[in-house]
Amino acid sequence: MKCPYCGHPDTRVIDSRPAEDGSSIRRRRSCDECTKRFTTYEKVETIPLIIIKKDNTREQYNRGKIESGVLSACYKRPVSADDIAKAVNKIENKIFNLEEKEVPSSRVGEIVMEELKDLDEVAYVRFASVYREFKDVNTFMKELKKILDK
Template sequence: MKCPYCGNPDTKVIDSRPAEDGSSIRRRRACDICGKRFTTYEKIETIPLIIIKKDNNREQYSRQKIENGIIRACYKRPVPAEKIQQAVNNIETKVFSLEEKEIPSSVVGELVMDELKDLDEVAYVRFASVYREFKDVNTFMDELKKILDKEEK
């Protein structure tokens, strides 16, 4: 690994451990020439995942889109940022564990709804109302009844 300070192409690893997210390795390195230390992260290279949208357009998977959707659904709700990040991590793990090169957006949407159901019911209904494109009050009420029926059991 090239030293970011002096450009020396040969540095040594002092310490290796799993990173906080568990999906990468954190390495502390030292340069033999300038003596400075720096940190690198090693991650498995994956094949880009393609999401098939409702209109059959295809776009590259974006963790940021999932995170933005959950943050929007949790707006002004008592949901800690750590819980949102954990939900995004869970969704991403499930998406990549499918081991597919192309996944319909509906699969991702359902995974997001499953996570939101456990995270915050109001956020779940908000997301569902946009995702399922509720056309009227009756479809909205049907979704609320599903939640209420689940609580009674």
């Protein structure tokens, strides 16, 4: 691994451990040339995942879109940044565990809603109202009744 400080092509690993998300390895490295230390993360390379949109167009999976949707749904809610990050990691793991090259956006939306239901019910309803495109109050009330009945 090339040193980010001096550019020396050879560095050594001082410490290796699983990262917080459990899906990557965190490595502390040291440069023998300039003696500076830095951290790298090693993650398994996956096949590019394609999302099939409602209009049948296809685009490459983008974790940022899920993060953005979950953050918007949790806006001004008592949900910690750490809990949001864990939820996004769970969502991503569920999507990749489907082991499909192409996944409909509707399936991704359902996975996000499942996770939000456990995280925060208000965030769930917010996300569902945008995702399911509630046309009127009755549709909205039906979704609320599902939550209240449980």
